[in-house]
Amino acid sequence: MPYGRILSDLVSQYRPRIVLYGATFVGRDLAPRVASFTRSGLTADCTDLQIADVSYLKKEYQDLLLQIRPAFGGNVIATIITPEVPVQMATVREGVMERVTLEHPTEGTITEVPYQPDEMAELISIVERYREESKVNLKAAPIIVAGGYGMGSTENFELLHELADLIGGEVAGSRAAVDAGFIAPERQVGQTGVTVRPKLYLACGISGAIQHRAGMQDAQKIIAVNTDPEAPIFDICHYGIVGDAMDVLPMFMDAYRKKLR
Numbered sequence: 001m002p003y004g005r006i007l008s009d010l011v012s013q014y015r016p017r018i019v020l021y022g023a024t025f026v027g028r029d030l031a032p033r034v035a036s037f038t039r040s041g042l043t044a045d046c047t048d049l050q051i052a053d054v055s056y057l058k059k060e061y062q063d064l065l066l067q068i069r070p071a072f073g074g075n076v077i078a079t080i081i082t083p084e085v086p087v088q089m090a091t092v093r094e095g096v097m098e099r100v101t102l103e104h105p106t107e108g109t110i111t112e113v114p115y116q117p118d119e120m121a122e123l124i125s126i127v128e129r130y131r132e133e134s135k136v137n138l139k140a141a142p143i144i145v146a147g148g149y150g151m152g153s154t155e156n157f158e159l160l161h162e163l164a165d166l167i168g169g170e171v172a173g174s175r176a177a178v179d180a181g182f183i184a185p186e187r188q189v190g191q192t193g194v195t196v197r198p199k200l201y202l203a204c205g206i207s208g209a210i211q212h213r214a215g216m217q218d219a220q221k222i223i224a225v226n227t228d229p230e231a232p233i234f235d236i237c238h239y240g241i242v243g244d245a246m247d248v249l250p251m252f253m254d255a256y257r258k259k260l261r
Contacts, residue, residue: 041082150205208233
């Protein structure tokens, strides 16, 4: 693909210290191609990035990129460095990091790079393209009612849809719920799904594995309902209820309807 060739040439020419990609379909395809061609370090799906001086194997390295992401099935948070290469690369998913206003913003420089065709580009052509717009926008939802594998069935998820309709929210799910077929993949929240920051996140039957927490832990208010009092979700929620969501949620809805009268 021409993107990979052009960016590889630019990295080889300018040797930037850090190159960042969005962890989109294009970014995830582009980053490893460029990293392989330029022999650069690359970490995928980072949840945090920092710059620091590092002492490693009795050597001192200045201004290394700390590439932070869950590892080993989410059991640890790994800080990855690539000290032996001049170019450090990472992909970052949209919404993982909060946008902040710089106290002293600097003006960036945009350099136009003319496209030079390559004979290899003629080997591939787009015959036809199909595009379907997403039917749900979890990132923009102020309220999210999310269910996990603990909800038990697709039928039980209907209760979440009923609650979401009542309070003006969207329904989401954990990866386990998606894998079980309880909810559509485009509604998955977590490290391999969507990262959200709603005003209210209601987690029902979600244990709170680190992969899921990475996608919702920055919500302004988190309410968790789970039958397991030791569930990790209770470590990050603002309000926790130990109980069966099928018993608790109807009481939620009854109380809310009374407030509307």
